[in-house]
Amino acid sequence: MQRKTGFSTKAIDEANQINPRSIIPPIYQTAIFPYPTDEAPLVHGHPLRYSREDNPTVLALENVIKALETDDEKADSYAFSSGMAGISSLFFSKLKPGSTLLLSSEVYSLTLSLANNLAKYGVKVNVVRGNQLIDSVTSDTTMVFAEVMSNPTLNVIDVPALAEKCTRFNAFLALDNTFTTPVNFKPLESGARASINSATKFLAGHNDVSAGTVVGLDISDVWNWRRMLGGILDPHAAYLVHRGVKTLKVRVEAEQASALKIARELEDDKRISKVLYPGLPSHPTHDAAKRILRGYGAVLSFEINGGEREALSFMRELKLIKVAPSLGGTESLVMHPASAFGGSMSKEELKMAGISESLVRLSVGLEDAEDLLWDIQQALDKVVKP
Numbered sequence: 001m002q003r004k005t006g007f008s009t010k011a012i013d014e015a016n017q018i019n020p021r022s023i024i025p026p027i028y029q030t031a032i033f034p035y036p037t038d039e040a041p042l043v044h045g046h047p048l049r050y051s052r053e054d055n056p057t058v059l060a061l062e063n064v065i066k067a068l069e070t071d072d073e074k075a076d077s078y079a080f081s082s083g084m085a086g087i088s089s090l091f092f093s094k095l096k097p098g099s100t101l102l103l104s105s106e107v108y109s110l111t112l113s114l115a116n117n118l119a120k121y122g123v124k125v126n127v128v129r130g131n132q133l134i135d136s137v138t139s140d141t142t143m144v145f146a147e148v149m150s151n152p153t154l155n156v157i158d159v160p161a162l163a164e165k166c167t168r169f170n171a172f173l174a175l176d177n178t179f180t181t182p183v184n185f186k187p188l189e190s191g192a193r194a195s196i197n198s199a200t201k202f203l204a205g206h207n208d209v210s211a212g213t214v215v216g217l218d219i220s221d222v223w224n225w226r227r228m229l230g231g232i233l234d235p236h237a238a239y240l241v242h243r244g245v246k247t248l249k250v251r252v253e254a255e256q257a258s259a260l261k262i263a264r265e266l267e268d269d270k271r272i273s274k275v276l277y278p279g280l281p282s283h284p285t286h287d288a289a290k291r292i293l294r295g296y297g298a299v300l301s302f303e304i305n306g307g308e309r310e311a312l313s314f315m316r317e318l319k320l321i322k323v324a325p326s327l328g329g330t331e332s333l334v335m336h337p338a339s340a341f342g343g344s345m346s347k348e349e350l351k352m353a354g355i356s357e358s359l360v361r362l363s364v365g366l367e368d369a370e371d372l373l374w375d376i377q378q379a380l381d382k383v384v385k386p
């Protein structure tokens with residue numbers, strides 16, 4: 001019997017299958033491979049011939065991500081040049097004119113825009129709040145798409161209940177696992193058919209690469225859409241993502257310990273009117289989070305007393321935490337969801353997603369929690385009267 005290996009062992013060891021003569025998987029910096037030839041190895045069931053289709057460095061990463069997301073050998077795993085490249089390839093492969101896509105209103109703003117644009121290809125798009133998804137699945141639903149933990153309100157979906165309903169109605173459940181990561185949650189183990197990550201965030205983890213991953217069952221056609229849309233990951237970027245993934249578990253665990261500490265402090269601060277962190281009992285989806293997640297993640301959002309002016313001034317006064325529209329990296333980052341998403345979401349959509357003008361999202365990195373707290377306090381001191 002083969003020994004069961006742990007998360008980080010898989011993250012480090014799995015890719016070595018690709019070239020056992022190299023401890024670190026080499027970067028195959030080539031666009032082409034000898035073809036036709038009797039010796040062309042099969043990758044995803046196709047002969048290796050062209051890097052827009054497959055590349056061994058990309059495959060090494062795909063094997064690692066698959067091992068982290070599921071034990072199911074039947075699953076396929078594909079890596080992309082961004083999370084959006086992965087999501088669009090999945091949408092195109094699963095939806096056609098007449099299909100119905102049921103979507104949570106709390107997904108990333110460009111996922112929402114992409115879905116709304118699919119209407120012009122004859123896809124029916126039904127957008128509902130995350131907590132209404134389960135009741136909205138019907139025999140007409142082709143695909144359900146949601147984020148396990150939503151951005152920026154950190155609402156956690158009751159995945160087992162949603163998956164049960166999707167199975168009953170034969171709807172394909174695809175979950176964006178970006179905020180939760182396979183460290184804290186594995187969608188396929190809870191009945192979802194696909195798990196998507198913007199690997200730009202926690203998986204790569206160092207704010208220096210753009211990438212996406214899709215792992216799932218019955219998704220072999222995604223390979224075809226990836227090569228038609230041209231969204232495969234570059235081999236150099238695949239190497240960087242894999243290097244990041246080796247430390248994913250230790251990073252996420254350290255970052256979420258700091259996030260919990262900061263969330264608790266802010267909840268006691270009179271200058272903050274609301275803290276959204278699923279690890280706090282006050283969070284609307286704390287119970288679901290406690291039941292299904294291994295950890296609560298490293299992102300929290302909070303409303304500062306006042307409005308947009310106070311939120312933006314607070315961000316300007318920060319000295320250590322950077323203002324940037326991403327998350328999941330070693331550097332702590334803040335952003336203002338109402339203005340960042342305002343370009344692609346209407347006022348109504350912002351309101352529906354629970355994004356107020358004073359809301360600030362904080363992605364906690366690997367700096368010391370005490371320094372981050374000092375930075376937040378000193379910025380609040382300048383902006384908000386106690």
Ligand code: PLP
Nearest residue numbers: 082083084108176178198200211
């Ligand atoms: N999913 C979530 C939850 C995101 O936050 C983002 C981007 O911010 C994406 C998907 C898109 O990923 P990418 O920026 O890698 O295309």
